[in-house]
């Protein structure tokens with residue numbers, strides 16, 4: 191079968207012919223219908239050899255949708271022919287975190303050698319993929335897999351980040367979204383659906399700001415050295431109640447800290463190498479502001495997102511690529527020219 195693999199540190203991923211996998215005991219084989227491309231892939235492919243833990247060659251793709259085509263011995267709870275999306279942050283399934291569905295924070299996954307698909311285990315940028323347990327599948331019924339697959343990360347990660355702060359968003363509140371790309375644009379749609387907050391989006395050029403407005407941002411502001419001033423002009427002296435940074439570089443974390451209000455949440459999702467701690471301290475950060483950096487989301491949150499998708503809440507912006515052209519999706523991602531999420535359709 192064809193797969194897009196990262197084979198050489200520092201090099202572009204490649205389209206390769208590899209053996210079609212078969213499901214082991216308890217596992218499930220999917221025929222992939224759609225696979226999303228995430229900026230985190232770009233991040234891991236930028237790591238030097240000594241910091242790269244995922245093994246080579248690595249079949250990329252931690253956002254996957256497919257049809258169940260084969261069940262391994264003893265795999266129960268899902269039928270052949272079911273259309274599903276994959277819950278990616280696999281955990282042990284048995285510990286306290288996993289019992290709550292928060293497998294993204296399973297403390298045992300590392301010691302057990304459990305890694306997410308596309309981030310250690312073979313991922314979804316292929317014709318077929320093995321999922322380690324039926325527990326990691328969410329049926330999507332008649333939803334379009336191409337428009338739905340970004341919910342598994344570009345939706346799930348912001349959903350988790352927003353849900354934990356929803357109590358802070360009331361009428362008159364401001365939520366700031368820095369970086370209106372794959373994750374950011376779903377964050378804007380979620381904020382508009384889940385909260386009464388005014389949504390202010392930031393990005394680096396007018397085209398991206400227009401995109402942010404088109405998915406629901408009330409205001410869109412250029413992310414430049416005067417960004418804090420411009421956002422503060424919108425929020426007034428209270429500042430923002432929630433700031434979501436989907437970039438994470440020092441420049442954006444400084445903006446995030448600069449626009450945060452009293453008792454706000456500053457949530458750093460992007461994997462940039464910036465730090466907030468230089469800005470946290472009495473008299474330096476807003477009173478009672480919290481700074482956090484979450485990872486992905488829980489199984490139950492993905493189920494909730496699929497329910498929201500059935501209600502027609504999302505208008506996910508997708509640029510489609512064939513598997514043969516999937517490497518181009520990564521080039522466009524690195525170049526910053528995608529509108530929304532790149533999705534590869536085998």
Ligand code: NAD
Pocket residue numbers: 227228229230231233343344347368369370371372373374392393394398413436437438439441442458459460461462483484485486523526528530
């Ligand atoms: P993306 O490339 O689709 O979107 C990033 C957006 O940020 C783009 O629109 C880009 O123009 C914009 N941007 C870049 N520099 C900026 C700046 N200085 N100010 C404002 N905007 C700027 O990326 P994505 O796939 O949405 O991922 C976003 C980030 O989240 C990445 O760092 C990714 O690795 C990370 N991520 C984290 C988690 C997690 O669990 N913490 C999960 C998924 C992705």
Ligand code: ZN
Pocket residue numbers: 228229230231252343344
């Ligand atoms: Zn991702």
Ligand code: ZN
Pocket residue numbers: 281282283284285286287288293296297298299
């Ligand atoms: Zn666990």
